[in-house]
Amino acid sequence: MIAYSLRRIGSGVLLGLLVTLITYWLLSFSFDGIAANLLGPAANPESIEDLQTELGLNRPLLMQYFDWLGGVLRGDFGTSYFTSEPVGPAVAQRLSVTFSIVLIALVISTILSVVLGVLAASRAGAVDRAAQSVSLIGHLLPNLLIAIALVVVFSIQLGWFPATGFTPFTEDPAAWLASITLPVIVLVINGVANMSAQVRGTMIGELQKDYVRVLRSRGVSTRAIVYKHALRNAASPALVVLSLEVIGMFGGAIIIENVFALPGFGTFAFNSSLQGDLPVILGIVVFGVFLVVSVNLVTDLVNGWLNPKARVH
Template identity: 50%
Template sequence: MISFLARRLLSGVALIFVISTITYLLVYSSTGEVARNILGESATAEQVAEKTAQLGLDRPLLTQFIDWLGNALTGDFGVSWFSSEPVTSALAARIPVTLSMVITAVVVTAILSTILGISAAVRGGWLDRVIQFVSVIGFSLPNFWVALMLVLTFAISFSWLPATGYVPFEESPIGWAATLMLPVTALVLGGIASAAQQIRGATIDVLRQDYVRTLRARGLSEGSVIYRHALRNAASPALTVLSLQFIALLGGAVVIERVFAIPGLGSLTVNAALLGDVPILMGIVVVMVVLVVIVNLIIDIAAGWVNPKVRVQ
């Protein structure tokens, strides 16, 4: 188990380094006009040159990267070029907001897709056909369109839920749940359908195995066969699907947070990209990759615990 975790940790660290390096080279190679963007069109050439030197952009790119990497390893990602706010402070204020939305969406997706997927695999018939049809519809609808329809229906037409904004959990748990209900719904509708389809397929494959027929021949109840044996072996592909769903939900949060005016990493990413605020963008990229690595590590541990054969693979 220790070697299993060590391999996953090393691959995660390598992934963080590679993606951070590639992103840095891409974004910093296109910062030629950033000083003028900060100072405005009325700035003189001397002022632009002075600002470029102040930001350190007149140095060789490799030197800039080595300095950034050394500071990043200590948790210092610099300051925003436009607001002078430390990147770590900006991220610390936004990460809990995005994680509360994404984690809630993952939990809802896991519960509902597991129930629907297993039900479709075991019962078949009309339920199976409905889930397959809904999965196609849910996957084809853009989540921003779903979000707008939810706002028009439940926030504007019926005034049941707030259309925009975010309430921290510590301030009001009820308000927190109310502000997340529509964004989470917009995120999970397509994800539940596709995840249920994947879980259905994995469960059907397991139920066709010889050992399942043997268990049934021995007189075990159908519930015991499904939930104590088949589900355990179908859990590994299901967990993989959920890890992919987490990554997709992080990407979807960028759009959803803009629609619902939620102050999370998504809105921060869009604002930083529009302004060309590279230190903020680099901090967001590193945080996103670290989150993905952590979630994949947790999924790998859970899969190895459910199915010990996974540890050998």
């Protein structure tokens, strides 16, 4: 397992190098636009060229990339062209906002999905229909529409939660909870829709297998069969969906944070992409690769713990 983990980490590093190099190459076609955005409406070809020289954007592409890579290896991700913030601390600050939403939504979504999926598969009837209805509604309604509906009902009409803004936990825990409640609900609805259907389908498949019939013939209780045997075997494929949901929630944060005016990672990534803020975009790409590799690695390790057949030696 250690050798496998090291191979996955190594492949993740190579993936990061490849993705950041391709990103740098693609952004190189917009270097003129980046300089023009920095200079504003008064920009002219001469001033654009002078600024490119000052920023080092007119040097050979590989030289620029390896200079940036050398800084990353030293822990320096550069400085934002537009805000003059160091990229590393700027990304970390925004991530604290996004993590406070995504992690809570992920925990709630996982618990609800497992409960709904297991009940729907083991009891059928009204419980199954209710679980499928929840999944269908979550799939049919986009996050943007759900977010707007929640703001209209719970913020504008009822006044229970703020429509926009974010309060750090250290300043006021109650205000922090109120500011993240609606964004979390939006992510939970979508997360439960995705994961509960997978848990339900996998559990139905497990409960139809021969080992379940053998356990029943030996007098093992339905509760023990469902929670001790079937659920453990169904956890592996469900974990794959969970890992995808983690990544998907960070993608969904772009929409959610813009709707609720949250100063999180999604909003920061969106605005930086529109501006062409090269150092910030590259820092965001590095984090994206790190997130994907880390989530996949953790998923594989947990799978190996749950299912010995999945272990890689």
